[in-house]
Amino acid sequence: MSDDLDTDFFDGRTVVEVPEDGPLPDVDGPVAWKIRAFDDDLDMDRGFSPAFRDAFERFVDLAGDSVEALVIGSWGYAGTNYAPIAQLCAAAPRLPNLTALFLGDIGSEECEISWMKVGDVSPLLAAYPALEELRVRGGEVFRFSPVRHERLRRLEVQSGGLSAEFVRAVLDSELPALEELELWLGNDGYGGDSTVADLAPLLAGERFPALRRLGLRNAEIADDIAEALATAPVVRRLTALDLSLGTLGDRGALALIDGQPLTHLSKLDLHHHYIGDETADAVRAALPGVQVDLDDLQDDEDEEEDGSIYRYTAVGE
The missing domain is CATH 3.80.10.10 (Ribonuclease Inhibitor)
Structure with missing residues (x-):
């Protein structure tokens, strides 16, 4: 994997991963929150990932109003699950201060970039008119x-x-x-x-x-x-x-x-x-x-x- 695919910072902020359960960690200053729910069951094309759906909804309930920068990691297994674009768009009213979004911060150990099923990313821009930075990564079904x-x-x-x-x-x-x-x-x-x-x-x-x-x-x-x-x-x-x-x-x-x-x-x-x-x-x-x-x-x-x-x-x- 190229070093250019490593994401420790996004939008000038340190990337902090959201824990699977419990409260969010204390942070010192603005951060970019990362949501991921990797699933290594590679056998089925299952549409959207229930595990990611639940993890994302829980995070938005916890911190939605305060989130300014958001990083989306594995949405299940990205080679069989589709990117949660519709879910992200539906959550826009609960993320009123979001100005930076990265969809697809997934390394090759979880899914090769060319296998990632993404879809049309343009609806994200329509859903978030205040967005100032959009980074997207993908390969298969990438529009x-x-x-x-x-x-x-x-x-x-x-x-x-x-x-x-x-x-x-x-x-x-x-x-x-x-x-x-x-x-x-x-x-x-x-x-x-x-x-x-x-x-x-x-x-x-x-x-x-x-x-x-x-x-x-x-x-x-x-x-x-x-x-x-x-x-x-x-x-x-x-x-x-x-x-x-x-x-x-x-x-x-x-x-x-x-x-x-x-x-x-x-x-x-x-x-x-x-x-x-x-x-x-x-x-x-x-x-x-x-x-x-x-x-x-x-x-x-x-x-x-x-x-x-x-x-x-x-x-x-």
């Missing part, structure tokens, strides 16, 4: 529908393979307050079939007027994205650009530094990459005032018979 939301400032979608349909629906949404967008595009083997063409409205600067931080992460097409970003109008208004966790190599890295100026960025995150040492040095030299993260150099892998070069995103299955 989005175009929405309008006035207050969302940060949207993060983590996946080992994000469909073109999902990407286009996000970009068709009206999110006037959105400052940070992060999409984990993944690879085609796990459903990540989006292309640079699907990103065109975003790259052209036509979407999300408040956008300042853009992450197109975990992308098998990282070199293609970097080449498009070299001339993309959206880059001029960004303060941070994140192409990490993907398969970025020399072609994409050189396109970035040979294209439009990037010296206005505060950070360029490229960690988990396939960039050679000489090109990496050139990137650093071209951006002396920018925080450039080139950690976690990966090795190309050859296919046994035909010698084809394979590169892997950090998160797939």
Whole structure:
């Protein structure tokens, strides 16, 4: 599992897990409460998890009015149980102060990201008009529908393979307050079939007027994205650009530094990459005032018979 999937903090708050029974623990300052009810019975497709349903309802009864940040972990076994989106939406009146929500904080020891059954996450935005941050993680049955939301400032979608349909629906949404967008595009083997063409409205600067931080992460097409970003109008208004966790190599890295100026960025995150040492040095030299993260150099892998070069995103299955 990538370190980027470890969640100790969310919305700038320490994540504290809700106990199975008894009172909530005493906490020092604001926290993000985490609800989970893992079930290792993997044999049946049982729809929604009664164990999670009961744990969630108990928590909302205990603390609903005070909850500002909420993390949803395992909802039973996420490979057979469906995400509790309808239950979360129904609970909105009892969570009046919720401004940050993470659906799917589940590690590979409980369910691989590509197996997680989620559904359409857009109703969460309709149910919580005051939400400012939404992070969702999923793979199987993972959908989005175009929405309008006035207050969302940060949207993060983590996946080992994000469909073109999902990407286009996000970009068709009206999110006037959105400052940070992060999409984990993944690879085609796990459903990540989006292309640079699907990103065109975003790259052209036509979407999300408040956008300042853009992450197109975990992308098998990282070199293609970097080449498009070299001339993309959206880059001029960004303060941070994140192409990490993907398969970025020399072609994409050189396109970035040979294209439009990037010296206005505060950070360029490229960690988990396939960039050679000489090109990496050139990137650093071209951006002396920018925080450039080139950690976690990966090795190309050859296919046994035909010698084809394979590169892997950090998160797939």
